[in-house]
Amino acid sequence: MTPSGVSRVVLPFAAVTLIWGTTWYVIKTQLGVVPPQWSVTYRFAVASALMFGACILMRRTLRFPPSAHGFFLLLGLLQFAGNFNFVYQASRSVTSGLIAVVFALLVVPNTLFAWLFLKQPISRRFMIGAGLGIVGVALLFQRELTETGWSGAFATGLALTGCAVIVASISNVMQGTVRARSYDMFGMLAFAMFYGALIDAVAAWVTSGPPVVEWTPLYLGGVFYLAAFASALAFVLYFNVIRIVGPAWAGYTNVLVPFIAMTISTILEGYRWTPLAVAGAVLTIVGLVIALRARSVPAGTAAAGGTTGRS
Template sequence: MSSLAPPAPVGIVPTRVILPFIIVTLIWGSTWTAIRYQIEAGIDPFWSIGLRFSIAAAAIFAYGAALRQPLRLPIGGYAYAIAFGSSQFFLNFVFVYEAERYVTSGVVAMFFALLIIPNAILGRIFLKASVGREFIIGSLIAGAGLAMLFAHEIGAVARDGSDKAALGIGYTMIALIFASFANVSQGAVRVRALPPLGVLAWGMTAGATFAILVALVRSGLPTGLTPLYLGSTLYLGLAGSALTFPLYFFMLRQIGPARAAYTGVAVPVIAMILSTILEGYRWSMPAVIGSLLALGGLVIAMRARKPA
């Protein structure tokens, strides 16, 4: 997985990105259920974050060592990994877990599908990445589809009109900004020169360390670790992090932060399909139409003539 692979030609999604895109969306579509199991267990969310990324960091270190991939970083690289890990694997997830105390995971998922917007804006500001008309049109179509898909959750928040709903959405937006800064930073020339597995492993180590330190101060050692909680945490650490984040940041470096963030559009659709299978979710006509619009917008945006 080279960090210096040539960028994709304009208007083309390279075939080497298609399989990682599918894997990431399928797995991340299932992580919402695992996170819900963690939250319902009543364990301090800082422990959930710390354990998840401790497992993920250990797996990436082992994977990199087994394949003899470079894991050491220059001094400046460690500084970047700490900043990146704090943003992506600590602060981002702290605010996601906090948001889900006040609004449903469906609302959080929908807002995270809008990661394409700050990624495109910040990519334009810091990376001088252009945003084409097709990408904008596709994003608008996908946004309309997601609004239809989550019409019930959005309506519930609107009817509630309470400070709790506003707080949940506010926390989600803060998480979105931290995730976007971490995403876009991967496109910087100096960062692209760093070993990607090394950046991820040390970044996850930093994020996990901060989370565990806060957890120890807040609640001491965790208790009541049920098999369901441990299984969910293991799944989130290995499949939901150690496997998917290297693939996702590979995509970031290949097709840019805006188009890579389109995994967030497909993820809620996958999550709803899994909810149908596992939880008996019943599809309404607006949800069906919304899913089709979201996926259609994804196709249009990913085929944009100008890189995004």
């Protein structure tokens, strides 16, 4: 990969993985007093405001045709409303570790949808690497997987997590289309997050009643971090990577995020690694190396319309 490819793909990919790997720890500050649905609403309301502010400061266009707003509304519904609300609802009956394992599978529908709708090829080496990474994540959370008992609530939570994976994958593939690449990234995200926050607010009011805010530095700081870094910054980087290399390769970040989260837990919470967890970490890294070697991505190829899937 050329130095330009590293700066345009690898560094943003690494930044997104690191940022989203920290969100598990920060999200703990959002649970308790405030209903999760309202926390999601605040997150994307603030993120949208930040994106609009960035557009104004950077003189990015905010003028789009009506058809573009239909695209932005669908993106907001899928990525910033459906995805996060499904996950937060699932978290009531499914552990965060199991949700992470299921989300590691995002690389599979991303790859299949990219092949089906974007005609991006799939290589055997990439699928082997992704498979090893998914197995590695499962080993990281082996205890949660084996200790979770089946029940109606658990099955519902697992189904909701599956729904979250599918809608997130569809929104990922939307970014690989020629239509998405025709829109300015900042303006598109500003409106998509705005529409998503509106939908989140309606869902929150219906399911949890009027808004509730926890006026503490810890909670408000968590909202700002999740909005500014895990949403505004991370999605700009992540969607841009999708536009360059396709949704399959970019989706591998969901395999690595749990590994980063466990590392942070080791440093800040004293998590103790078991032999299986160590094996899982090793498999995750090996899988990443294989997946990366499966495709050396020339910067800008996808934007030119070539077949540049994670393959």
